[in-house]
Amino acid sequence: MxxxxxxxxxxxxxxxxxxxxxxxxxxxxxxxxxxxxxxxxxxxxxxxxxxxxxxxxxxxxxxxxxxxxxxxxxxxxLGMDRGYKAVLIGVGHIGRALIDNFCFREWGINLIHAFDVDPDLIGKEFSGVPVSSVDEIQAFLKKNKVDIVVLAVPRDAALPTANMLIDNGVQAIWNFTNVELVGPDSPVIVENVHFSDSLLALSYFVSDGYDSKKLKK
Amino acid sequence: MxxxxxxxxxxxxxxxxxxxxxxxxxxxxxxxxxxxxxxxxxxxxxxxxxxxxxxxxxxxxxxxxxxxxxxxxxxxxLGMDRGYKAVLIGVGHIGRALIDNFCFREWGINLIHAFDVDPDLIGKEFSGVPVSSVDEIQAFLKKNKVDIVVLAVPRDAALPTANMLIDNGVQAIWNFTNVELVGPDSPVIVENVHFSDSLLALSYFVSDGYDSKKLKK
Incomplete structure (x- = not known):
């Protein structure tokens, strides 16, 4: 090709x-x-x-x-046929929404593990994805080839977690934290999910709609 | 301007x-x-x-x-200074993530109410946003000017809910359901949040990165 x-x-x-x-x-x-x-x-x-x-x-x-x-x-x-493996860090609301409702497999991605700090979550399994302590991430990354890390930790934990991941060889982060993780020249691939971008575009279109109606009157 | x-x-x-x-x-x-x-x-x-x-x-x-x-x-x-009011329908994982972690106010939007079918949620309040039964939406829309509806219901409920909203005069939907709600010619403004678009772009960049490394070897 x-x-x-x-x-x-x-x-x-x-x-x-x-x-x-x-x-x-x-x-x-x-x-x-x-x-x-x-x-x-x-x-x-x-x-x-x-x-x-x-x-x-x-x-x-x-x-x-x-x-x-x-x-x-x-x-x-799009790389959907390459069998990429992903892990999720942070099993809060957004993490659970991703595990339970987002079909990673449909997009060719295998979500193999999740990590959290909450003792109530550690050891549990959601939609077939086991949750371990964040303390075990580094050992896990050594043993398993992980292509993508889904980062859904609270804001405060975003930068330290990202730096730890990068130090451990992680090359791609799907970032739900709303925190800028790397500078523009970083070799690490970060895809930011900014809900606000989408909401603001909607807000623009709503305004545009109201303004057009006013003009027509 | x-x-x-x-x-x-x-x-x-x-x-x-x-x-x-x-x-x-x-x-x-x-x-x-x-x-x-x-x-x-x-x-x-x-x-x-x-x-x-x-x-x-x-x-x-x-x-x-x-x-x-x-x-x-x-x-x-972007319409951030217009004091738009929004309501949320569906207080599942993604709905809770939005209520608790997404700062609508920072983007000029006032999230005034939420609706769900779950009796355990109805009557509760999360981060200051009260939850009512979905049965009360129509009455609520009659009494209150709502500029944007945030739709975070399960897939099965997406289309019937959207149609009910449109029948009740709703003109803008922020759609987290991954279901196409309206045709391309609809006057209703729908902004779809497709997590998969972002994940697939990431998957592309990861593939591109792997391919470049192979070429260099």
Whole structure:
């Protein structure tokens, strides 16, 4: 497969394509044109063709895209077929929401273990994921190849925990703590989940809606 | 203020600017050039100038940006100064995480009430937010102006709840259910929080990192 430097915007759109393709597959759609796919996603056909061209030739002129094949290729690009292993640190509300309601496996990730400081949680198992003491993380990381750490500890614990993880060779953190963990030049990959970004975009659209109504009056 | 149709990409970047400006204010920085701001955010200075130009003239040639003023203006654009009221439906793990750990007020939103079906939760209060039965939502919406509904119910309840809300005049939903609630032409504003989008981007970057290391060997 052709592999070039892919822009961040394209990477961010790939999961949306994947979700749409899963929907199409569920609906029994086998083939789709870039025009039709664009309409369903609110993108222009040319943007869709451009995006997919970053990775190679997926479509065929006059035929459109083979939906299951395209889905498989995007899943591959996203690393969903690589069997990545993840552990979760912090089994509070957000941690429990992730363990119980977020289907890691659907996205090709295997959540193998969780860690917390709370003696009431240690030794328990939620949705098949065992919880151990955070004191055991370092030993665990030595014995197991962990590709991704999901960090859902309280704010105060975020930086010390991240530094400990990085010292122990962790290279990728899915960060739910709302704390900036590394500087822009760090080799560690940190993906921040900022609920506020999404809420503020919504707040913008709400404002825009109110303003348009006022203008119409 | 000049108001034009603003592209979705720009809107999505505004919360990131806001977070950075908050950091700068906390660090006592009063003035910043687009070059410096770009370096800290990983954007080009011209992209930054372009983004801010969508909304009006914020900077001054040779002076740069007044940080607190720019922060205030972006907050205004995002509707943070409009006193929006929100209610939460679904006080499960994710709902509790939002009530207890997410500071709505910091983003200008007032979370005034929560609703659930669980008799053990109804009548309780979490972090100052009272929980009522979902049966009372319609009456509540009639009495109170609610700008945003935060939807954190189980998947099965997502569509019926959303339809009930829309029938009762709700115009904006912050959707944590992972279910598509409305079609692309709906006038209702739905902002979906898809944890998977973020995880898959991370998975991509992890794969990219592994591949680069292999190439170097």
């Amino acid at each position: 052709k592999k070039e430097k892919i822009s961040n915007n394209v990477i961010r759109r790939l999961p949306r394509y994947l979700r749409k393709l899963d929907e199409l597959i569920d609906a029994g759609v086998n083939r789709i044109s870039s025009t039709e796919l664009g309409e369903q996603l609110g993108f222009t056909p040319s943007q869709i063709r451009q995006d997919f061209n970053c990775f190679g030739e997926f479509g065929q002129q006059g035929y459109g895209y083979n939906v299951p094949l395209l889905r498989e290729q995007i899943a591959g690009i | 000049k108001k034009e149709k603003i592209s979705n990409n720009v809107i999505r970047r505004l919360p990131r600017y806001l977070r950075k400006l908050d950091e700068l204010i906390d660090a006592g920085v009063n003035r910043i050039s687009s070059t410096e701001l770009g370096e800290q955010l990983g954007f080009t200075p011209s992209q930054i100038r372009q983004d801010f130009n969508c909304f009006g003239e914020f900077g001054q040639q040779g002076y740069g940006y007044n940080v607190p003023l720019l922060r205030e203006q972006i907050a205004g654009i």
